[in-house]
Amino acid sequence: MNTPYESLVVELEGGVLRVTVDNPPVNVLDVRLMEDLTSLLTAVAPRPDVRVIVFDSADADFFIAHVDMSLIDDPHAFDEIAARAPAGLNPFQALGERLRHQPQATIVKLTGTARGGGAEFVAAADMAFAAIDGAALGQIESLMGIVPGGGGTQYTRARMGRNRALEVVLGGGLVDARTAERYGWVNRALPADELDRFVDELARNIADLPPGVLAAAKRALPPTSLQLGLLAEHDAWAEQFARPATERLIREGLATGAQTRQGERRLEELLRAVALD
Secondary structure, eight states: OOOOOSSEEEEEETTEEEEEEOOTTTTOBOHHHHHHHHHHHHHHTTOTTOOEEEEEESSTTBSOOOBOGGGGGOTTTTHHHHHTSOTTOOHHHHHHHHHHTOSSEEEEEEOSEEETHHHHHHHHSSEEEEETTTOEEEOOGGGGTOOOOSSHHHHHHHHHOHHHHHHHHHHOOOEEHHHHHHHTSSSEEEOHHHHHHHHHHHHHHHHTSOTTHHHHHHHHSOOOOOHHHHHHHHHHHHHHHTSHHHHHHHHHHHHTTTTSHHHHTTHHHHHHHHHHO
16 A cells, blocks of 8 residues: 555555554654644545554554654644644644544554553554553653643543543553553553464454444444543643743753653653753
8 A cells, every 4th residue: 555654654454454653763753743643544534445453663662652842842843733633622632532533443552662642642542452571651741740631631531540540640650561451551461472463363353344333333332522621631731831840841851862762761760850950
């Protein structure tokens, strides 16, 4: 399947569209990746030959790292995407909501880390499966002086309840695959050598269902309405993002290694150290 996407590798076979995120060095959720994901989801939504979408990463260590922290230096970088977002949603929320309402079955196959906007993307998908001893998720925004702003507060609450959502949002730490399974952040945690086979078989089985079954199931199990919660989330995120302390934390985080491969391997530690300076 020939595609115009710079940060995605796409392959369609037997009704299953495999979408591999490839945005080096750590698959940061920047303007290019946001545009590509939004464009792809929009383009395939009406296509009857695409019944399942499986998302994975070309980098086994990182799925989608988080929103591009250099946004602090270019606050208007996402303006064009924001102008196309539905009323009441910021561009990051719009991506999550587009994924949540996608007519196809959407599945994330997670082998590495997904933080911030990456973790929000995982939670917005219909299903997610994670590799034991490799996959981890984290809402790290609190360590930068903000709260999740791409649906993360609402998606975690819907998946795991308010008490665990607060643990994830305020704790700021990485959650391993087994804990994520127990909390409901992912469907299952599987041994890494079983993950591909399990997800591929599930995707093929769904794609091979009789006509109308998938659509009927998604119609019977619609996404929960989160409109008011998303509005409250955006207000809280925007208010914190405007504070001087947030700018300092993000700038110093970038200066000390955030968005580099080495820094991303210990991002929580790095950001906590910056906060103590």
